Amino acid sequence: MKNPKEFNIDKFYEKYRSGPKIFKKRDALEPSFIPDELPHRDAQIQKVAELTACTLLGDTPPSLLCYGPTGTGKTATIRYVSQKLEQQCTEDKPWWIYINCSVVSTPYRILAHIYNRISGSEKIPPTGLPKDIIFKKLLGILDQKVQSICFLVLDEIDMLTEKKKGTEILYDLTRLNENLDYCKTSVIGISNKLKFKDYLDPRVLSSLGQEHIVYPSYNADELRDILNERAKIAFHEGVIKDDVIPLCAALAAKEHGDARKALQLLRKAGELAARAQNKSVTHKHIDDAQNDLEEDHIVEYIKGLPLQAQVVLTAIFLISKFSPDHIITSGDIYGIYSELTQKIPGVRRLTERRISDYINELDLAGIILTNLKSMGHYGRTKFIKLDIDLELLENIFMEIDKFQNVLNYKPVLLQLDKVKIKNNIFKKLI
DNA sequence: TATCCACAGGAAATCAGGGTGT
DNA sequence: ACACCCTGATTTCCTGTGGATA
Incomplete structure (x- = not known):
């Protein structure tokens, strides 16, 4: 607001209220909204319905995997069918427990999450207990409180396979039924990655991969x-x-x-x-x-990046700002990152190995572009380029207090003859 | 054609910080 | 107080590698 005096907040509200109305029900555009109709997902709905219908007769449905890129209606169809199924059930309604594996990402927390959902009150502490104790407690409560089918919907299940511990929990979950007397569970996995199956343990695959549904892009x-x-x-x-x-x-x-x-x-x-x-x-x-x-x-x-990653990005930023035609390598970044750790209070200097991972993360997020190249006797390294607007980045950093005093810092490394000469050779070689 | 640079990136170990029950 | 649990971040140790140069 350039001139605050011109802005009258009461008048603004008044005008706003009497002005044109756009939204009738904005929620309908939220990802969590489940409409009455899901267009172009009939085949998938039908298959989920067929596979879960046996619940109505008290049988245990098979486990199920849903594949498809993000935003193709995987979660929506599951929620849709679960609502319909619930309406059909007269007694012993099935339980549906949704777990987003990118949020609830560890074995312990998945078990604790399921337990807490069912118990409603008696909470399992967020950490502290051995996993097998939780597992036994979970079995107990499943048999005691859930006398019917319990669907475990694991959204973004592919996140679990990135860590080897993740597959363990999948194995545990798929064999819950062997230890249950009254309750039966059924796992529904939802994955964005089509090749997710490749990473699975064969034991898990044999039970989890019985049925699968593919969701093509719209x-x-x-x-x-x-x-x-x-x-x-x-x-x-x-x-x-x-x-x-x-x-x-x-x-x-x-x-x-x-x-x-x-x-x-x-x-x-x-x-x-x-x-x-x-x-x-x-x-x-x-x-x-x-x-x-x-x-x-x-x-x-x-803004949500860990401080260390922000420092790495600052290093890239400074090179792009002061030497726009400099060809950035991982080594340059680490050098300037090291300089910055001296200048920014409270930042410990991490090892090169760790920084290499941060560079990869920035690449994955589309903030930078990397290109692995071999320059013969000049070694094999990544060439890195900023892939977002420099000014935008500067504006973002300006809002972060810790970086105020380094945004105009000219890295020493960029002025070293050694570095300059080598960079000129790179330019010729490319 | 062997060499060797400057890293890439996998695997396992370690650490700190949150907790537990006894 | 003590032994132990789980997690996430990081370190340590390591092997691998493409291609210009000697």
């Missing part, structure tokens, strides 16, 4: 149907201009057909329109929304 037409459906619920009539939804669908289809992203885009566009007090959501709002979302994502990610 194409632009399908996304349009989904968006239309939701837009009807979420927005007031006539708010959405005709070309908006096809555009939104086309953009999301280009990005791997992710419905979650498409909905997010539509919601953001709606928010922008509402904030600007426009009567409708137009083409332009979608464009703006897309830029905003990308930037929001980057800002949020960088």
